[in-house]
Amino acid sequence: MTEPRPSPEPPAHCDVLVVGGGINGAGIARDLAGRGLRVVLCEKDDLASHTSGASTKLIHGGLRYLEYYEFGLVRKSLAEREVLLKSAPHIMWPLRFVMPHDPGMRPAWMIRIGLFMYDHLARREVLPGSGSIDLRSHAAGKPLQRRFSRGFVYSDGWVDDARLVVLNALDAAARGATVLTRCACIDAKREATQWQLTLREAGGATRRLTARALVNAAGPWAAQFLAEHAHAPKTRALRLVKGSHIVVPRMFEHDHAYIFQNPDKRIIFAIPYEGAFTLIGTTDVEYRGPIGDAKIDEEEIVYLCEQASRYFERPVRRADVHWSYSGVRPLIDDESGNPAAVTRDYSLELDTSAAPLLSVFGGKITTFRKLAEEAADRLSPPLAVAKGAWTEGTFLPGGDLSAWIGPPQRPDTDFERFVQALTKKHPALPEALVRRLARAYGGRVSLVLDAGPAGTLGAEVAPGLFEAELNYLHAHEWARSTDDVLWRRSKLGLHMDAAARARVADWCRSHWPEAASAAAASKETTWS
Incomplete structure (x- = not known):
C-alpha cells in the first residue's frame, strides 16, 4: 500500500x-x-x-449500562473490545479494573450478577474474566481507605483516543x-x-x-x-452532555484502574495515566453553551475530587489538579431525566x-x-458498491508488528516482544523513549526514526521530543500546530514545563508555514 x-x-x-x-x-x-x-x-x-479526543480513553462494554437494561449496546461493545485490541496493540491494551465494595452502594449479589453477565454476553479470547479480591492483601488495596476490605476485579481495555x-x-x-x-x-x-x-x-x-x-x-x-x-x-x-476529567499526580503504583461507585448512583474511574499521573473522570452535565468552548466547571472539579477522596486514603485536593479537559457528547435524546442514563x-x-x-x-x-x-x-x-465489510480482522496503521516479532500471538504480549526487538535494534536510545515511540507508532516507528537529518533523530527540541518526530508528524499525520503535537498526537505537554512547550512552539513556527496561523486561529490548551 x-x-x-x-x-x-x-x-x-x-x-x-x-x-x-x-x-x-x-x-x-x-x-x-x-x-x-x-x-x-x-x-x-x-x-x-x-x-473524540476528550473521552475517558476506554475500550469497554459499559458495565454500568446494564443497570439501564442496555443489553444490546453492552453486547455489541463487549464484542468489539478484542477486535480493536488486536487491530492496534500499540495504542490499545487490556486493563484490569478494581471495584471496591461499598455495602452502602450496590449489594454484592447485584455486582456479581452484573459481572457474570459482563463476562458472558460476548466471547473473550484475550481478556480474563472477573473475580473477587481481598483488598487487605492485594496491591490494589494499598492506596484505599482501610474500610474497604473486599473488591471485585474485571477486564476492559485502554485506548489512546x-x-x-x-x-x-x-x-x-x-x-x-x-x-x-x-x-x-x-x-x-x-x-x-x-x-x-x-x-x-x-x-x-x-x-x-x-x-x-x-x-x-x-x-x-x-x-x-x-x-x-x-x-x-x-x-x-441530540442531547449535549459535557464530560470532564482531571489529571492529578500518580495516586498508586500498580497497573490496575479503579471504578468507584458514588452516592448519586454514578461511577467515576481512576486510571493510570502517562506514567506519572492518574486520570479521574468523568462527569455528566447538561451543556447548553457554545460547543467548541466547553471547559470544566469548578463544581465538576470539586465533585471529582470529593468522590475520589471517598475511596483513596490520601485525599485528592483541588491543588493536585495538574490538568483538565472536557468534551461534549452528542447523545440521542431518549427523554431520560438523568444525563448519566442517556443511551x-x-x-x-x-x-x-x-x-x-x-x-x-x-x-x-x-x-x-x-x-x-x-x-x-x-x-x-x-x-452501487459491490465490496462488503472488510475492517474486522484488519490492522490499523502500525498495528501489524509481524515484521519485528513474527506471527501475532496475543496483543499485549506481542507489544512487549516488539519493544524488546526495537530496543535491541536501537540500543543507544533511552529505554523510556523507545517505549514511548513504540506505543505511539507501532510498526510504523521506522518512519519516525528515519525522519531526521541523515536518518538520525536530529536535535532534541524539548525533553524527549526530537526533530525527527516533529518532521514525521507534519509530513504524515496532519500536525500543524503545537497543540496538535503536544496534546493530540501525544500527551507530551503533560511532562513539559512552560519553557519546554514554548521551545516546541518556536520550532513549529519556524519550520511549518501553517503553525503561526493555526496557533492564532485555535484556542490554545489551558492549564488548571
Whole structure:
C-alpha cells in the first residue's frame, strides 16, 4: 500500500464527502475508501480536537449500562473490545479494573450478577474474566481507605483516543481518501444525483467540489450542520452532555484502574495515566453553551475530587489538579431525566429522496468500527458498491508488528516482544523513549526514526521530543500546530514545563508555514 501523505488539494468530484474528523467520521472514511470509493474527509479543526479526543480513553462494554437494561449496546461493545485490541496493540491494551465494595452502594449479589453477565454476553479470547479480591492483601488495596476490605476485579481495555482517530484517517488516506484538516464544509446544496459543496480553509480560501453522497459525522454539531449548512430538516434530537476529567499526580503504583461507585448512583474511574499521573473522570452535565468552548466547571472539579477522596486514603485536593479537559457528547435524546442514563448507542439516518445524505447521531468510541461498517453498508446500495465489510480482522496503521516479532500471538504480549526487538535494534536510545515511540507508532516507528537529518533523530527540541518526530508528524499525520503535537498526537505537554512547550512552539513556527496561523486561529490548551 502506498504510504499516504496529507493532501491539501481536494478533487473536483468525489463519491462521498464525510464532514467531521472525529472517530466516527474517520472510521467511516476509512471503511468507504477500503470499499473502493473516492472519499474526501473534511474537519473544521484538527483531527480528534473535540469529543473524540476528550473521552475517558476506554475500550469497554459499559458495565454500568446494564443497570439501564442496555443489553444490546453492552453486547455489541463487549464484542468489539478484542477486535480493536488486536487491530492496534500499540495504542490499545487490556486493563484490569478494581471495584471496591461499598455495602452502602450496590449489594454484592447485584455486582456479581452484573459481572457474570459482563463476562458472558460476548466471547473473550484475550481478556480474563472477573473475580473477587481481598483488598487487605492485594496491591490494589494499598492506596484505599482501610474500610474497604473486599473488591471485585474485571477486564476492559485502554485506548489512546486521539491517536485512534489519526490511525483511521491514515488508513483512509492510504486507501485513496483525501483528508483535509482545518477545512470546514460551509455550504451543501442537494441535487437529485449529487451535492454541490463549498469548503473553506483556515486562511479563508474556498473550494468547490461535487459528491454523490454526503455523510454528516459532525458529532455535537450534527444537528447544527444539517440546519445551517446542509439546508436539511433536523430528524433526530441530540442531547449535549459535557464530560470532564482531571489529571492529578500518580495516586498508586500498580497497573490496575479503579471504578468507584458514588452516592448519586454514578461511577467515576481512576486510571493510570502517562506514567506519572492518574486520570479521574468523568462527569455528566447538561451543556447548553457554545460547543467548541466547553471547559470544566469548578463544581465538576470539586465533585471529582470529593468522590475520589471517598475511596483513596490520601485525599485528592483541588491543588493536585495538574490538568483538565472536557468534551461534549452528542447523545440521542431518549427523554431520560438523568444525563448519566442517556443511551450511548448510535442512530444512523439515511435519506435517499435525492442525493444520499447519511447523518450519524450518538455513539461511543468502543463501537466506532461497527458504526462505520453499518454506515458503509447503508450507503453501498445507493452508490452501487459491490465490496462488503472488510475492517474486522484488519490492522490499523502500525498495528501489524509481524515484521519485528513474527506471527501475532496475543496483543499485549506481542507489544512487549516488539519493544524488546526495537530496543535491541536501537540500543543507544533511552529505554523510556523507545517505549514511548513504540506505543505511539507501532510498526510504523521506522518512519519516525528515519525522519531526521541523515536518518538520525536530529536535535532534541524539548525533553524527549526530537526533530525527527516533529518532521514525521507534519509530513504524515496532519500536525500543524503545537497543540496538535503536544496534546493530540501525544500527551507530551503533560511532562513539559512552560519553557519546554514554548521551545516546541518556536520550532513549529519556524519550520511549518501553517503553525503561526493555526496557533492564532485555535484556542490554545489551558492549564488548571
